[in-house]
Amino acid sequence: MRSLVLTLTAAAVAVGLSGCGKSSTQQPDQSAQATSGAPQAAEPTEADKKAILASLPAPYNTADLANGQGKFALCSSCHTITAGGPNMTGPNLHGIIGEKAGMQPASFHFSDPMRAAGFTWDPQHLDQWLADPKAMVPGTKMTFPGFKDPKDRTDVIAYLMVESGYKPQ
Numbered sequence: 001m002r003s004l005v006l007t008l009t010a011a012a013v014a015v016g017l018s019g020c021g022k023s024s025t026q027q028p029d030q031s032a033q034a035t036s037g038a039p040q041a042a043e044p045t046e047a048d049k050k051a052i053l054a055s056l057p058a059p060y061n062t063a064d065l066a067n068g069q070g071k072f073a074l075c076s077s078c079h080t081i082t083a084g085g086p087n088m089t090g091p092n093l094h095g096i097i098g099e100k101a102g103m104q105p106a107s108f109h110f111s112d113p114m115r116a117a118g119f120t121w122d123p124q125h126l127d128q129w130l131a132d133p134k135a136m137v138p139g140t141k142m143t144f145p146g147f148k149d150p151k152d153r154t155d156v157i158a159y160l161m162v163e164s165g166y167k168p169q
């Protein structure tokens, strides 16, 4: 675990040194980090993604990322997931785990019910949301109907965590 953290930190530093000038558009990372001030890690490599997947809590650690990626195609008409990606019909989802619902990015105009929801996104809340968004937050303006199959939810949540800068605690 420790070597994983070091590897990811080294990757973040390497990315930072290679000079991506877009970091000023990113929200500051709220988790306390030794690398504060450095830009967030941009795109993880395939090896990083495998390591992140393996570090997730069950059942996400054995999720089918290929299926998750395929199912995320249904989200990507409204959402980007990359760091600093634009809002579309829906908000950018980078770093969604650990964010308060309906708050970030601040540049996105969330619905009143979403802003008042008051919970913090974790895998359990995402599972409930992706089963039936309108049942979880009545009045939300997300029109996606939800996934019936729990496996699709597990796979897409694992994909979200791996792709959106989730860091194991």
Ligand code: HEC
Binding pocket: 071, 072, 074, 075, 076, 077, 078, 079, 089, 090, 091, 093, 096, 099, 100, 101, 102, 103, 104, 105, 109, 110, 111, 112, 113, 114, 115, 129, 130, 139, 140, 141, 142, 143, 144, 156
């Ligand atoms: C038709 C467009 C559309 C599709 C498709 C869609 N969303 Fe959304 N999504 C939205 C909108 C709009 C909101 C903002 C809801 C609000 O403010 O009530 C949202 C909000 C969210 C949020 C809450 C963000 C926050 O910061 O609180 C999450 C998480 C989310 N969507 C995930 C997904 C996932 C995962 C998928 C695919 C399975 C998906 N969405 C499909 C439009 C969409």
